[in-house]
Amino acid sequence: MSYFFQLVVSGVVVGSIYALSALGFVLIYKSSRVLNIAHGQIIAAGAFITYALTVWAGIPIYISFPMSMIITFFLAMSVERIFLRRLIGEPIISVIMVTIGLMSILDGLIYLTPFGTENFSFPPFLPTTPISLGGVSISWTQLVGVGVTFTMIAAFSWFFKKSTVGISMRAVSDDQLASMSIGISVPKVFGLAWAMAGLSAAAAGGIIGNITGLNFDTLHAFGIVVFPVVILGGLDSILGAVVAGIIMGLIQQFASGYLDGNWGLNGTGEIMPYVILLVILLFKPHGLFGIHEIERV
Amino acid sequence: MKKNNMTTCMFLLVAVFMLNFPVQAHAGEVYKLGLSMAITGPTSDAGNPYSKGVADYFSFVNDTKILGDDTIDCTIRDDQYKTDVTKQNFEDFLDQGIVFYLNYSTGSTLALKKDFEEEKMPVIPASFHAGNLVDSNYIFLPIASYSAQAIGLAEYVAKNNTGPKPKVAMFVHPSAFGRGPVEDLEKAIAAGLDVEIVEVVEHGKNLDNTAMLKRLISKNVRYVISQTVQSPVATMLKDASSLGLAASTFGEEGKLTFLGCHYTGGNDLVALAGPASENYYWTTSYTITNEPSAGTTAQLELAKKYNRDEKAANSHNYANGMMVAQVATEVIKRAKAKGKKVTQESLYEEMLAMNGDNAFSPGTTVGPVTYSKTDHAGVDTLQLYVVTGGAFKSAGTPFIPEFTKK
């Protein structure tokens, strides 16, 4: 039974990281209807900035972590300003392709730094002995990661529910024309959405970097991993991203815990999300919490 | 109007790309070599120092006139681990008239095997996959194959295990590169090697290996032999230590002891896994800079001469690239010494003659390089290293796995 609970715990840990990675993706989609293929690169950039600040500049991690979030905030904002502002009103294919081009550009920029090809790891700042409870153990890094994730998600939820800016962002996602007519600057909202996506991506990057070490390949793969999560949750729902992230983490852990190694199966945890993705697309395309805007043509 | 300007700019941009960038020609007799490898993209963490090692050693050869007035011109191309691009590079090298070819990935070596045969081109890949040698006469592995490495590790497990027959799991990369040794290890076990493979795990890009590790423990596995690259091993080690499953001494009961082949170890692993890498056993044929020797001094001096940073200089893959270049230079030197014309045929003959008294000791490896008609693996000797106090240190003396031939 402790095996089962261990899987649940690590599923929740992995899932909450998925949720945080998916959050930024959903924020951009929610406000501007853009699928950001370059999200993985922004996550990686966030992780690298955190590392550079912590190790090269020698700033303690509890300061450098929020600092990197702020830097990535402005970074993502300028990305939106430079590349995407001009494309408002263009067909959605173009915008998606721009994010694909963006992915390549960010790849190139990261290859300019040592991070592109070398491996790094954060200096340990938490106790290395795991916390054990009845045969179920969790490391401090993971625990703190989950803590940060839920704090961030709570903060975002509050922001969208209560703050004026957050409400105007929701208004834009609801109806661009109407919000423009009541004086909301739509481009500014788009910029802000990207910036906040950058913020959450940096947080996700920092946490993943602490758990797995910094390897560019591993980090930018998260840009693809979020797809099943956001589809399951519904592309435009923050709550959906959280719930779906955790469901996905649990499914992955259970698949690799109970399926792998039996019946000659291997790596099912890797592919399960995509199988679920196809099933969801066929039977419940708007996901668990998405708005029912899918048409049956 | 602005749009028009931009269009002009783009025309200009395209025009710039149409221009030719002349690549400088060398004077004197030039031996052309080619290397196609992943400097960026997957496995670039190993490929990058490897390419630096190769480039530096050949510059060293030219600068210090090891071959007299003759020079080596080795073109290094980035193929980003894409087989198609490797093939394209290889064809290009052939058009340029190379006499020796250096390759990189397992996938491309397997894919181009037929071409090497048809072109009769001697090749040293950076992949030590035993399958490279099947149906092939022209591929030479620089050191013992992954299979030999895995068997060597399993032998070490069999010798040093206490208690019942040791249960081993393999943690492999989901590709030919990772799967290669599994079958050969199974053969060695059938030939009498006293271990039992309980499970072969092919990893993905997992964030968390809890499920796998717990499962292995529940199957009473005590040793995990990995054949992959550093980053997944690092994640696994971290998870194992956070779950409290990592053995603190070799073969501790109820815990897991981790071992791995050439590309799983090195300084990068320690950098990635941090303290969790403690007690990780790693085997390769190269000397490492933590254990100073004549070879490592030469390695560090070479890196210093060409202004490489600490990280590249101390990488075992820098030594790896350097050693491959050393072998290539050595055969050219030997062909010249015998008064033969340096061609792919004469170099191939020299490669095959590199045994017995003619064995070559590059210094960067723990044993001599030997090749013959039947032996296409260079250095047969392996050295076991173990992480103690945050750095790899030698464990025991160099050895040759007994079961490789069976």
Add this chain to the structure above:
Amino acid sequence: MASNRWLATGNYFTSYKEEQRIFFTSLDRTAMCLFIIVLFAWPLFFSVGNKYMLVIDNILVAIIAVMGLNLVTGFAGLISIGHAAFVGVGAYTVASLARTLGDGHIILTHCWPLVIILSGFMGAAFGAIVGLPALRLKHLYLAIATLSFQMIFQWIINFMDFFNQGQTISVSRVIWVTGKVARKEHYLFWYYAILVTIVILAFAVRNILRTKYGRCLVAVRDNDRAADAMGMHPGFTKVYAFALAGFLAGIAGALHAYLYRGVGIESFTLHHSINYLAMAIVGGLGTLSGCFMGPVAIKILDLQVERLSEWASEHLTFAANLATALKPLSFGLIIVLFLMFEPRGIANWWRIAKSYVKLWPFRY
């Protein structure tokens, strides 16, 4: 119809059928014929070496694949982020024949044109299956469905022993009337083989686009409700667009398998899908001429960047990282710049150039 069919002036049409002709003037047709003749004849006079022949062959294969992608993305307006997987389906059809029959089996070596067509149909079948969600989904969700097909395809190939777990499955050399195609003439032989395929397929596609089956693709892209009202079934049209794209991709895949004499998963990854998309965009979405220009432009860019970075790493030793970063950087920049400033692609420059020549010395 104008009295002089060689001139562009004074052309008028009395029926829609006439307006739909492929060549407006006899001049256009002659130019096209000459161009095709040049394409066939130049290897007889010049020799470019194996590398460039391989690159050219590669471009031609990419052209076939991009034609497929352009049908589904450019004409039918459905983003496909899994096109390389369809190409892979074609290649793995050849590979699985090689696995079951042995790689030197007579079907593979003698009946290769049939194998290539069979691969096309396999691609079409998979295209239709993946397109099935199109009955319910719209653009973005469909894009993600193709992405997941790409992922599942890669996993299956990597997982199954039958496909050699993604390692290269070799395919032997083919037999032509002159006997076995030797290594020396391999690339030249496939140049002609692929070129013939392209000419046939390009005319087929051009003709499909003239029929109601082609026009309904465009109608569904532009407004699927209106298309519905006019009696087309948008869902089935989309499925059919995917099947067409799959067919072309499958043929490209089989040619790729024969050209490289082997099939490995590394040639059909997500990265390649993105590359095909980039080619389609740079060439010009929704144009047939763009299908030819896109792959050529991207490949030339690739080669030049490789040259440039070689040059850079030789002369600017401090900038070793720059050399490796150039490739993704330039690739990304090209896509972004085209989308921002010339979303209609090179095909639009071609159009502008043509009309400029036609009107010279007058301007608008």
